[in-house]
Amino acid sequence: MQYYGLAGLVLVVVALILLTVLRAGWRLSWLLPWLKGNLLLLAVFFAAGLTISAWELQQFKVLETGANVATLEFRKLGPQQYEVIYTAGAEPQSIPLKGDLWQLDAQVLRWQGIGLAVGLRDGYRLHRLTGRYLTLEQQRGLLSDEQRGVLHQTPAWRDAWRWLDRLEGGAILEADAFLLRFMPIAEGARFGIEIGETGLTPVPMNRQAMNAMQRSE
Known part of the structure; x- marks a missing residue:
């Protein structure tokens, strides 16, 4: 009751x-x-x-297989501290980098459904260049800075790619990512970055870069 x-x-x-x-x-x-x-x-x-x-x-570019999308040149400033001269078709940009290794990631837009049917091509935007330490203690301190090495001017709160990724794609457009990981840093090394359908590829452009890649194998 x-x-x-x-x-x-x-x-x-x-x-x-x-x-x-x-x-x-x-x-x-x-x-x-x-x-x-x-x-x-x-x-x-x-x-x-x-x-x-x-x-x-308008910040994304058509993903063309084999295209050279950027160059990176490393200049040593001190122990585990570098200046990276980043060039991607515009004026060179100086980026501070700490660590023993570097990695680069790109945001990718994949068209599907009607977008794919009308001939729209996948696009990319280079997103972030980061350094990594070999020791876990140093790396933990580095990870505390979430905005390190961002290569575009879009803040996280209005990053359309990020929101699309959180929605886990849609009927027309899907968020994907490329990650080039754990590449060795060397004084004077110069790398070209090529893009393909499945990821980013480092291309050594001088002897320092070739030696660094050989040491990492």
Whole structure:
């Protein structure tokens, strides 16, 4: 009987709420303007989202197999400290790097469904250049900086690729990633970076780079 009584009390409260609503606005003259205002607000948010997506898309490039997408040149500043001269078609960029190894990752957009059917081609954006230490203690300290070595100007909170990845893809577009890992650092080494359908490939461009890669094998 207790729960029947509680259920009856809840129904009384519901009846009082409905009675109040009907007495205050039963003609519903407010409903249409309210719906219209909310739809307009949603349209503004949707347009803002599309604007951000457009800005993100123009930063991606068509994924062409065998294309050289960047060069990296390492200059030693001190023990386990380097300056990397990063060039990717624009003005060279100087990036500080700490560690014994380097790695590079790229954000990739994979078209599927109707996007693939109309001939849209996969795209990429070089995302981050990071250093790694050989010792675990040093590496733990390095991982505390999440924004290290980012190669584009998009903050994480409005990174469309990141949001697409969290949604685990869609019917038209899917987020993928390439990761070039654990490459040796050497003073004066110069590497070219080639891209293909399955990942990034380092290409030694001088003797220092070739020697570094041979030592790592």
